[in-house]
Amino acid sequence: MKVLSIQSAVAYGHVGNSAAVFPLQRIGVEVIPVYTVNFSNHTGYGAWRGPLIAPADVAEVIAGVEDRGVFPEIDVVLSGYQGSDGIGDVILDAVRRVKAANPGAVYACDPVMGNAKSGCFVAPEIPVLLRDRVVPAADVVTPNQFELGYLTDTQPDSLSSTLASVDALRASGPDVVLVTSVERPDREPETIEMLAVDGEGAWIVRTPLLPMKANGSGDVTAALFTAHYRESGSASHALGRTVSSVFDLLTRTHESGARELQLVESQEFYAHPRMQFDVEQVR
Template identity: 55%
Template structure:
């Protein structure tokens, strides 16, 4: 498949396109990466160098791809961290261009806003853009628990509450909502949950909670889930494959004591996960 991925890029480490592109390529997919920022490293270090690109710069790159006659063969757009609300409009312009060229193409939005414990960590205007503009345009939405609560305007204190909140998102446009991390009072202390809700059902799984705190895992989950969904058209199977691969990736990272996820060293996990987790009806 061909996937247009519009995300951040770092020279050192693996977040954004630096986390999403290689796993997809390892699975045999073409990734047309358009970078929204060019940073030395992810912002979790507290210091970085580089610049945020303008929406006009993003649009110019996408337009150049369009001029090559490539968009009719593109299967989907994946977007992540935007850095500036103006880039959001460029992403939606890219989605519109793709849908004109290929009406069957899908748009997967990773609505990067913030996280539990950290709160909002993006620039002003971006959370509202995600809620009011990106969400209705998306076919697939992949929020974490914090982002789910913000987008749905509801507190998530149980799996049922998460299902209700994700279903509310589907009522605004998307066909599928994947909650990439879910911890409620019902979740065992040694586990973390993932939940996918589609118009024809809901599925969930639990994986062991690993002693690791790294950036970029959510970017990998979104990319892998989207690719597997495009390939299988099964939300449950896409969840199982993505969760299994990312668990293996994070397990290798934890065992190595690495500050950065081992995207390259643990690449076999993308193709043949060392442990399989099956999604079950939720």
């Protein structure tokens, strides 16, 4: 499997491509990373150095990859945080060209906008871009519950309302939806869930809620789920493997006391997930 991953990159720590590439490589996926920024560290620190990469320069890198005749071999185009309208246009153009070269390729979009605790933390034009143009072009989308609500103009909270929101999102274009950070009022205390839906059904996994904030964990989740789904065609299989790997990554990070994901130290959890959580079919 080959993945063209168009995302941000940092020198220190693990977000964007700096979070997604290594776990994919560890499970045997060939990754072609294209950077949209090259920062010293993620912006959660409040200070960082390094450049935003101009959309035209990102497009040039992608064109250079295309010149090598690689596009027919690409199975997945993966994108995450989009810093500007221009980057969105570059990604959508790359998706069109990859799919023209390989009609079996899929586009997986992590529609990064914000979360329930912090609200929306991207430029005002980005949510509109994602909702109106990018997500409808995607085959796989991986929003958190907050982002799902924005994309569908709904308020998902219960399982039934979250499933209804997913149905509305799938009706706009994507076939496969992974909803992260699902928090239902009737869930068991100190737990959190992930929900995966495709044309075959809907499945949910519940894990303990760890008392931590982990920048980059969504990037790892989107990458692993997309790769597992592309390989197996099974949302339940992809969900179970992804949740197991990410939970163990977060547990090791929490126990370490480190601010950054213990991405390299957790590598066996990607290659050999313990599959310690039940995957429950809910539809």
